[in-house]
Every structure is written in C-alpha cells, then in structure tokens.
Amino acid sequence: MKADLFRQPRRTAFTLVELLVVIAIIGVLVAILLPAVQSAREAARRLQCQNHLKQITLALHNYHGMHQSMPVSMTGADQYDGGAGSGFHSWLSRILPQIEQAALYEQIHFDRPLSDKIDYQFDSEYGEYTLSPSLADATVLAAIVPTFLCPSDPNAEIQDTLGIQTAPGSYAGNIGWPKSSTGPRNLIPLKKQNGVIGLYNPSSSDTWQQPQIRFADIRDGLSNTIAVGERVIAQVFETSDAFGGEYVSPSTPLSMQSFCGGGATGRPLDRWVRYCGSVSASEVRYSRSHGHAWMSGWTFMANHIMPVIPINGRNCHVYGGEDDGMNLVTPSSHHLGGIHVSMADGSVRFLTDSIDRELYWALASSRGSETVELP
Structure with a gap:
C-alpha cells in the first residue's frame, strides 16, 4: 500500500513543447497543400474560361448560319434630322440568343443609341462617351452574363466608371x-479590316471598317485565325497633381494601361510595337473603361482586340481612331504565362507570352496568306 503513495499520477494533457510541435507540423502541411489547392482552383477556373470561349465561338457560328455574316459592333450612332437611330451596341450583345440569353436580348433597344451623346462631329468627342440612367437600356447594361466573364479575373463585377452601373466582359473579338x-x-498597306469581328459607324464612314465579315472572307483558314481572345477587365488606379491633372498610378498593371500611339496609321507592325513602347506615360480616360460593359461597342470599352503589341503588354490608342475602333487593345489575362484564344473554327488554344511575334501577327490576320505552324 505504501508503494502506491509514491506512484506518479497518469498524465492527461499535452506539454507546451508537444503542442508547439503539432502546430508546426500542421503549418508545414498547410504550406505544402495550399499552393496545390490554389493551383487546382486556378486549373478549374482556366477550364471554365476555355469553355466560355468555346461557347462564344460556337455562338458566332450559329449567328453566321442565321445572318450569313459575323456580328458587328457599332462604334458610333445613326444621325438624322430630328433624332437618332441605333448605335454603339457591341457584337457580344448580338449573340445573346445563341448563348441561351434570348430573354435578355429581347430587352435591348437596338433601335436606340447606347450613348448619352449622339451628335458627334469630331473624333475627339468620342472620347467623352457617357451613359446615364435615362437610357432605354440602362437596366440591361447592368446585367451580368456569366458566359462573358472569366472566373480568373478578380474584377469581374459590376463597374461604375461611366456614371451608371455596367456589367463587364472578359472576352474581346479580333478586329485584325x-x-x-x-x-x-504583307507590304501593301491594309485598306480593310483583316480580323473576324466587323465594325461600323453609320455617321462617320470609313472604308477600313467592314460591317459584314463572312467565313468566306477568312482566307487563311478558320483554324489559323483568332476569333476571340481574353482581355483583362481594367482597374485603373488614378493619381493627380497640384493642378488637378489625372494620371495613371504606377501601381496599375501594364496590361490595364493605354498609351498614346500618335495619329499615324501607316506603320509596319514592328514599328507600332516600338512606337507604343517608347511612350512614357499612359492616359486615364483611354484606359479606365476597358472591359467595363460587354454591351457597348464604344472604342474604349475595348470589346475588340488588335493582336499587335506582345501578349499581356500595354495597350496603344490612336488619336483620330476614337470613332472607328482604331485602338490597339492587347490580349491579356490573369493566367500565368499567357492567354486563351478561340480560333474561328471553334478550337481553343493557349498562347504563351513568348509566342513568336510573326506567328502572333499571322494569327490575327484573316487573309495574309502567312505560313502558320501552331505548337
């Protein structure tokens, strides 16, 4: 019995050292597993992004089957004595019935301009594009269409840069x-659009714009021509000086900034890249609205891409191109290492940031007869 008095009591709890060891082990496991979980989630988002591109391109095929041409974006509004007709609706708004959004399509007033101002006289006036709650399509402008959004884009939410709530879009049509x-x-200066999505401004005629592009016009082959690509939704951080001037903060990603490309248009593609790359500061009003309204065909809503500047690089606007869509919007994404594009045949490919420059330009052209060898 006396021996029992000296017996040690049974321990029922962890010591502090043991607890710290367990916490350290859990921390190491989380550190190992978290990147894998994030990678798996991003892989799922990328797959969904690819599926959206596939659906949109199949919608283009169905639209072409019905109308014998690709959908067009209007970069201006009709003007006539006493009023205005249609204008500024994008190609995305026209394919809604083909992506099972017929009810939304029926709510759009295609016979009325999607712009507060309709009597544009000078190119520069198009830079002051605004939307107000009094517009016939004000409610529809805020309608989120999941098919038009890449889940990898953190800015895929309602925007308000134009004075009214608008629903964004992650995908832009190739205009060449x-x-x-x-x-x-191709040493002969391009006289007409050589992309897949057509543009049209009824009040400012430009022979470069092609409102009716058919599959038969894509002479390089549907599998060799980009139809639609990713373009990040802009979130421009702004700063100002003592005189009230607006500037884009350096914290804004380069792919969301638009730099001046001057007023000249007769340049070789490599000179476009050099010229745009030499400009030191981007401009707020040409950058802030990229991707902010899938419904609008306005040039600086950037629902169109020009695959010229290297992928995920800067964008380059052209003074004098405000009315006709002449805006070098660069394909971009939040995926690591490149972007997804859909070819005109409906196939979806991942183009890396390091893609050969001439191959990249050839994929943007619908009738250049370039040799294309995709990896």
Whole structure:
C-alpha cells in the first residue's frame, strides 16, 4: 500500500513543447497543400474560361448560319434630322440568343443609341462617351452574363466608371491589324479590316471598317485565325497633381494601361510595337473603361482586340481612331504565362507570352496568306 503513495499520477494533457510541435507540423502541411489547392482552383477556373470561349465561338457560328455574316459592333450612332437611330451596341450583345440569353436580348433597344451623346462631329468627342440612367437600356447594361466573364479575373463585377452601373466582359473579338499597317510578308498597306469581328459607324464612314465579315472572307483558314481572345477587365488606379491633372498610378498593371500611339496609321507592325513602347506615360480616360460593359461597342470599352503589341503588354490608342475602333487593345489575362484564344473554327488554344511575334501577327490576320505552324 505504501508503494502506491509514491506512484506518479497518469498524465492527461499535452506539454507546451508537444503542442508547439503539432502546430508546426500542421503549418508545414498547410504550406505544402495550399499552393496545390490554389493551383487546382486556378486549373478549374482556366477550364471554365476555355469553355466560355468555346461557347462564344460556337455562338458566332450559329449567328453566321442565321445572318450569313459575323456580328458587328457599332462604334458610333445613326444621325438624322430630328433624332437618332441605333448605335454603339457591341457584337457580344448580338449573340445573346445563341448563348441561351434570348430573354435578355429581347430587352435591348437596338433601335436606340447606347450613348448619352449622339451628335458627334469630331473624333475627339468620342472620347467623352457617357451613359446615364435615362437610357432605354440602362437596366440591361447592368446585367451580368456569366458566359462573358472569366472566373480568373478578380474584377469581374459590376463597374461604375461611366456614371451608371455596367456589367463587364472578359472576352474581346479580333478586329485584325491597324488601318494602313503592313506586316512582315504583307507590304501593301491594309485598306480593310483583316480580323473576324466587323465594325461600323453609320455617321462617320470609313472604308477600313467592314460591317459584314463572312467565313468566306477568312482566307487563311478558320483554324489559323483568332476569333476571340481574353482581355483583362481594367482597374485603373488614378493619381493627380497640384493642378488637378489625372494620371495613371504606377501601381496599375501594364496590361490595364493605354498609351498614346500618335495619329499615324501607316506603320509596319514592328514599328507600332516600338512606337507604343517608347511612350512614357499612359492616359486615364483611354484606359479606365476597358472591359467595363460587354454591351457597348464604344472604342474604349475595348470589346475588340488588335493582336499587335506582345501578349499581356500595354495597350496603344490612336488619336483620330476614337470613332472607328482604331485602338490597339492587347490580349491579356490573369493566367500565368499567357492567354486563351478561340480560333474561328471553334478550337481553343493557349498562347504563351513568348509566342513568336510573326506567328502572333499571322494569327490575327484573316487573309495574309502567312505560313502558320501552331505548337
């Protein structure tokens, strides 16, 4: 019995050292597993992004089957004595019935301009584009269409940069090379759009714009021509000086900034890249609205891409191109290492940031007869 008095009591709890060891082990496991979980989530988001591109391109095929041409974006409004007709609706708004959004499509007033101002007289006036709650399509402008959004984009939410709530979009149609430009194997200045999505401004005629593009016009082959690509939704951080001037903060990602490309259009593609790359400061009003309204065909809503500047690089606007869509919007994404594009045949590909420059330009052109060898 006396021996029992000296017996040690049974321990029922962890010591502090043991607890710290367990916490350290859990921390190491979380550190190992978290990147894997994030990678798996991003892989799922990328797959969904690809599926959206596939759906949009199949919608283009269905639209072409019904209308015998690709959908068009209007970069201006009709003007006539006593009023205005249609204008500023994007190609995305026209394919809604083909992505099972017929009810939303029926709510859009395509016979009325999607702009507060309709009597544009000078190119520069198009830079002051605004939308107000009194517009017939004000409610529809805020309608989120999941198919038009890449889940990898953190800015895929309602925007308000134009004075009214608007629903953004992650995908932009390929409109080809800049007007009057030349390529490595195409030395004749481009006179007409060589992309897949057409543009049209009824009040400012420009022969470069092609309102009716057909599959038959894509002579390089549907599998060799980009139809739609990713473009990040802009979140421009602004700063100002003592005189009230607005500037883009350096904290804004380069892919969300637009730099001046001057007023010239007759440049080889490599000179466009050099010229745009030499500009030191971007401009707020040409950058802030990129991707902020899938419904609008306004040039600086950037629902169109010009695959010229290297992927995920800067954008380059052209003074004098405000009315006709002449805006070098660069394909970009939040995916690591590149972007997804859909070819005109409906296939979806991932183009890396390091893609050969001439191959990249060839994929943007619908009728350049360039040799294309995709990896």
